[in-house]
Amino acid sequence: MNNLFPLYKNIKTRFKLLFAKNIHANIALLTRPDIENCYGHLIADVAFNLYQIKQFEILTNIKIDYYILPNSKSFQKELIKIFNIPTHKIISSSSSLTLRAKNIIIPTLTKDYEFVEYRGYLHYRTNAFHNAITKIFDSFKPKNVKPHKKIFLKRPENSNRLIENNHEVEEIFKSFGYEIVFPDILNFKQIIELFSQAICIASLHGSGLDNILFANDEIYVFEIFSQYYFDNSPQLKALLKHCRYSYLVGETQDTSMHPQKENIYINPQSLKTALKILETHLST
Numbered sequence: 001m002n003n004l005f006p007l008y009k010n011i012k013t014r015f016k017l018l019f020a021k022n023i024h025a026n027i028a029l030l031t032r033p034d035i036e037n038c039y040g041h042l043i044a045d046v047a048f049n050l051y052q053i054k055q056f057e058i059l060t061n062i063k064i065d066y067y068i069l070p071n072s073k074s075f076q077k078e079l080i081k082i083f084n085i086p087t088h089k090i091i092s093s094s095s096s097l098t099l100r101a102k103n104i105i106i107p108t109l110t111k112d113y114e115f116v117e118y119r120g121y122l123h124y125r126t127n128a129f130h131n132a133i134t135k136i137f138d139s140f141k142p143k144n145v146k147p148h149k150k151i152f153l154k155r156p157e158n159s160n161r162l163i164e165n166n167h168e169v170e171e172i173f174k175s176f177g178y179e180i181v182f183p184d185i186l187n188f189k190q191i192i193e194l195f196s197q198a199i200c201i202a203s204l205h206g207s208g209l210d211n212i213l214f215a216n217d218e219i220y221v222f223e224i225f226s227q228y229y230f231d232n233s234p235q236l237k238a239l240l241k242h243c244r245y246s247y248l249v250g251e252t253q254d255t256s257m258h259p260q261k262e263n264i265y266i267n268p269q270s271l272k273t274a275l276k277i278l279e280t281h282l283s284t
Contacts, residue, residue: 025065027101028053036070040207045110051136052107078188118259126233134240141196152178153203160261176275209234217241227252229259
């Protein structure tokens with residue numbers, strides 16, 4: 001019985017190929033289903049794939065006729081727009097079409113990673129990013145902007161990772177001169193403009209921190225983690241941009257879910273102490 005399922009999938013795939021639509025064209029596959037609906041993965045992985053394809057076209061003089069990309073969400077459509085990809089060249093990654101192409105171009109992986117286990121849950125941990133990932137959005141950033149803002153990023157209220165004493169935490173950040181920002185309501189242009197003005201970006205771990213790709217080099221990044229989960233992806237991006245990086249670990253009471261989804265309580269005094277230390281670096 002165990003051998004029947006792989007056989008069924010093989011037969012199903014071959015049957016679909018019999019009725020595949022032939023497109024005599026060069027098609028670039030720039031996404032995969034497990035990452036495309038996450039904002040952070042989109043501006044890192046998918047955007048980096050677009051960057052690679054642009055370099056590929058320049059080096060080989062081979063032009064891409066179609067791009068397989070996600071285009072159902074507003075932030076996905078905005079990414080396509082800022083990369084100047086005509087909508088008629090987009091093949092939606094959610095399409096059920098089976099295609100035969102002249103050439104399929106698949107970029108190399110954005111990062112090197114390994115699988116790790118958190119309390120019985122299998123997850124992956126990033127080991128390294130390609131250093132070109134920091135250059136993707138350089139041409140979109142406004143020129144001659146002097147960083148001066150300190151910003152704290154808040155997450156959606158229906159998120160699966162929240163700060164339990166969020167109001168108290170926001171008030172502490174405000175008392176240290178931080179602007180509280182909800183990046184989900186901003187478009188790409190507003191995000192690029194805001195983050196290019198940042199001298200310090202603070203946030204609970206999440207996709208919002210991937211916006212440091214829009215910031216200038218050598219700023220400060222302050223990341224907050226739950227007690228039993230650590231993902232070094234934002235830290236690696238920060239280090240690639242020569243940012244000064246520090247972090248704070250909060251307290252997690254409920255451990256019944258995947259560690260990536262745990263809520264967190266932040267000790268107010270610990271946060272104040274960390275921000276006071278950070279202020280001494282910002283003032284030098």
